[in-house]
Amino acid sequence: QVQLVESGGGVVQPGRSLRLSCAASGFTFTSHGMHWVRQAPGKGLEWLVVISYDGSKKYYADSVKGRFTISRHNSMNMLYLQMNSLRAEDTAVYYCAKDQGMVATGIEYWGQGTLVTVSS
Amino acid sequence: QSVLTQPPSVSAAPRQKITISCSGSNFNIGSNYVSWYQKLPGTAPKLLIYDNDKRPSGIPDRFSGSKSGTSATLGITGLQAGDEADYYCATWDRSLTAVVFGGGTALTVL
Numbered sequence: 001q002v003q004l005v006e007s008g009g010g011v012v013q014p015g016r017s018l019r020l021s022c023a024a025s026g027f028t029f030t031s032h033g034m035h036w037v038r039q040a041p042g043k044g045l046e047w048l049v050v051i052s053y054d055g056s057k058k059y060y061a062d063s064v065k066g067r068f069t070i071s072r073h074n075s076m077n078m079l080y081l082q083m084n085s086l087r088a089e090d091t092a093v094y095y096c097a098k099d100q101g102m103v104a105t106g107i108e109y110w111g112q113g114t115l116v117t118v119s120s
Numbered sequence: 121q122s123v124l125t126q127p128p129s130v131s132a133a134p135r136q137k138i139t140i141s142c143s144g145s146n147f148n149i150g151s152n153y154v155s156w157y158q159k160l161p162g163t164a165p166k167l168l169i170y171d172n173d174k175r176p177s178g179i180p181d182r183f184s185g186s187k188s189g190t191s192a193t194l195g196i197t198g199l200q201a202g203d204e205a206d207y208y209c210a211t212w213d214r215s216l217t218a219v220v221f222g223g224g225t226a227l228t229v230l
Contacts, residue, residue: 035219037165044122045157045165045208047219059217095164104212104219106155106171110164 009114022096142209
């Protein structure tokens, strides 16, 4: 079955960087777009970014454009999110998610999430 | 302020039915498929409805989805205590070139 396992979360100071990873299994990774979505404490779901099946297309939310970078390693079934210049408002649970299709048809599976806390 | 508008909360008694609306525009709901997710505290979101009205395997037929123009609706019949959760709609917005979520609707089963 589909498994998405995020890692890399933790406590980081404002202005620093963090890289999240997502290990995917149970499906043909190279055929699906992949997303990162977050949920801040007490807030709703916020979509951040999607990368196409082959990594050629990337679309970002304005809130993270220029600070966050998505990438994927298809031969290792891995998805990444490089987060730079972190702010307190980036504190959230970050979810890796699998799309139905090759880019952004619709999110169909979610990982369990990894908590990122930005605090001095 | 979310691009897709959902009511903040809805409530009903067990065994009753509810609907949750999701309102958007021609750039998003009006031109793309809508998905619905259930979010319980401390757990990952779960897909309930995709492509406006399709249920993934394992989702009971108490859950239904529909779309008309620039609005979508999630319906839940035979409410159970375990249905208490937050529900989110989502779709692609071709103007923003982004996935957009509704603000979420908290369902209380009285």
